[in-house]
Amino acid sequence: MPVTEPPRSGAQTVDRAVRVLECFRGGDPELSLSEMAQRCGLPVSTTFRLAQALVRGRLLEQDPTSDRYRIGHGLASLARPALARLGLDAAAPHLYALAAGIKITVSLSVPDAGEALTVFQARPPVSFCHNQIPPERRSLHTSSVGHALLAHTPVGGGRGELIDTVRKRGFAVEEIDGEDPIRAVAVPVLGPGRQVWGALGVQARAVRLDHDLVRAVVPAMHRIAVRIGPYFHTAAAGTEFDAR
Incomplete structure (x- = not known):
């Protein structure tokens, strides 16, 4: 049988x-x-x-x-209401404009279950390579986007000398070792009342994203982060941040 x-x-x-x-x-x-x-x-x-x-x-x-x-x-059709609720539909044009301007993929991450979860990526029309794509989930405590998030949590959420440094300078940098090392940079996205909602991140081969280019792209990332922050007022109010 x-x-x-x-x-x-x-x-x-x-x-x-x-x-x-x-x-x-x-x-x-x-x-x-x-x-x-x-x-x-x-x-x-x-x-x-x-x-x-x-x-x-x-x-x-x-x-x-x-x-x-x-x-x-x-x-994709079913996901559209969730994207609208998160504010991503309104933010997307700004993220694509940033990616085109700096010629590097721009990722938007949010805190989720003690990790940084990538919820959106905007690829540039030129100069794209797979080194620019981060993992879907990254540790809050070891990644640039995680540090950008922790540095702007309420008092007690993010502590330590490294997090204090990120908070003071306004961006985080991560060095990812490998045959072809990668450098990642992230800035926070703040909602109403300067409550952290997410983080904008970029990464590329370290030989390309050198310290001069980091200094050049960070101001542009900050400008877009400020511009898209108001779109996340609904989602930010319900964000649960667990830094454990």
Whole structure:
């Protein structure tokens, strides 16, 4: 007799569908069925059924040539109200203008569960490379965006000599070691009452983003941070900052 899966409840099916969608977190725009199944920890047959249901719902798309899957336009439509609530729809043109002006990808991060979560990226039309793309989540205590956030939390949120230095100079710098070292810079985005809402960050190869260029781009980052700060009045009021 063929082996069959145990009966599934509706809630379990939804949970599994969410797991399929979460496969696309990170830098992979397209995935094969087997890659999705491996990331989900689900049988290929189950992943296929879920993926096809998500395609019918326009939450995923399937390339007719390669059969690989990618996020669908339907998911972008569902996300639009959340982006508007966060203020990102109004802020996006300013972030793209900044990226074009400094020729480096600009990322916007917010505090989430003790980490800095990247919620938006604006790539420049030229001079783009993958070194400019940060991880989706970074530690508050070891990243430039995390330090920019901690330096402007209420008293008791961010302490220490490094955080004090970031607070005084208004921006944070992070050196990321590797074969081709990367330098990252971040400034805070403040909402009403100068409450920190998020942080603008840029990163690039250290040989390109040298100290002269850092001094040149930081004022432009501050100007845009001030300009977009008012867009986040609704979200800032409900931001929970956990620096633990």
